[in-house]
Amino acid sequence: MAEGRHQHGHQHVHQDHGHGGHDSTHPDWVAMIPHLERNAEVYAPLYTQAMAWLRGTRPGGTGVIVDVGSGPGVVSCRLAEEFPQAKVVAADPEEGLLARAAERAAREGLADRVSTLRVELPHALDELPAADLMWAARSLHHVGDQRAAIAALAGRLAPGGTLALIEGGLPWRSLPRDFGMGRAGLQTRMDALEEEWFADMRAAVPDSKADTEDWAGLLTDAGLVRPASRTFLLDLPAPLDPRARELVVELWRRRRDSLPQSAPAEDAAVVDRLLDPEDPQSLHRREDLFLLTAHTVHTAVKEA
Incomplete structure (x- = not known):
């Protein structure tokens, strides 16, 4: 999914898979479609696990699912596959991304169950349809007032509905x-720099409010009950297939683009070598390249 953003006076939110290495103010969403789709496709095993867990928490079934900040619809279609009785609404501010989502749904034979809805996010959350499952994957941290956004999403749940946030x-x-x-330890040092970037990004989001990232507490403060959290692993061992390798190269490239001037020159030089396709030790050629990460899903339910 892409990154959260501020454009034409409105902040747009889309799903993404990490921090840093990008201009989060004026992205060209159409140009980013290949990146957004590759992200979601490579992360598919993690999403499949998370959706299977969610499906198990809803013994009564799920009628309507809203994918909030759906981007080009890769995850929307995955939701339709994992919840075969459900109607899925891919909701996003960007017409170009919604058109891509509709194309994917038609290509995968899901056009009768996956629809699109253009809605300004997060300013028009009240325009979302009532849902049995509201899915917001790694988009909420791009909203200034996260507490208000959670309350608005909770308000769009049907009785007995579940709000699922992927954060952390x-x-x-x-x-x-x-x-x-x-x-040694380059990636840990990069993590520290990205945490600084993330804090600056949060502070710069319009109407940003500082809230402790107690997601269970924020969900219950919104009037929801039975909060639960579970973490799901993406473990793609070496050697990576070409699609996953492309993603890792792009993640490192975006990380390099966001390196502050204060970053050690030695580290910056190493990242440059990793990104140089002519270097025999580059990411393009290494056989020890893998992808390992984890995402946490936080849920709570609206009382019937």
């Missing part, structure tokens, strides 16, 4: 701690 987890890893270039 573990940073991604793709190389051994010591991979033979520069000083």
Whole structure:
């Protein structure tokens, strides 16, 4: 999914898979479609696990699912596959992304169950249809007032409906701690820089309000009950297939683009080598490249 953003006076939210390495103010969403689709496709095993768990928490079935900040619809179609009795609404501000979602649904034979809805997010959450399952994957942290957004999403739940937020987890890893270039522990140092970037991003979001990331508490404060959290692992071992390798290269490229001037010159030089396709030790050629990360799903239910 893409990153959250501020454009034409409205903040748009889409699903994404990490922090940093991008311009979160004026992205070209159509140009980002390949990245958004590759992200969601590579992360499909994690989503499948999360949706299977959600399906098990809803013994009465699910009629309407709203994918909030759906982007190009990869996850919307996955939701339709995992909940075969449900109607899925892919909701997003961007017409180009919704058109892509509709194309995917038609290509996968899901056009009768996956529809699209253009809605300004997060400013028009009250325009979302009532849902038995409201899915918001790694988009809420791009909303200034997260507490108000959760309350608005909770208000769109049908009685007995579930709100599922994907926020937090573990940073991604793709190389051994010591991979033979520069000083060991590069990825941990990159994590620290991305945490600084994330804090700055949150502070710059319009109407940003500081809330402790107690997602269970925020869900119950919105009037929901039975909060639960579970973390799901994405474990793609070496050697990576070409699609996953492309994603890892892009993640490192975006990480390089966001490196502050204060970053150690040695680390920046190592990242440059990792991104150089001509370097025999680059990400393009390494056989030890993997992708390991985890996302946490937080849920709560509206009382029937």
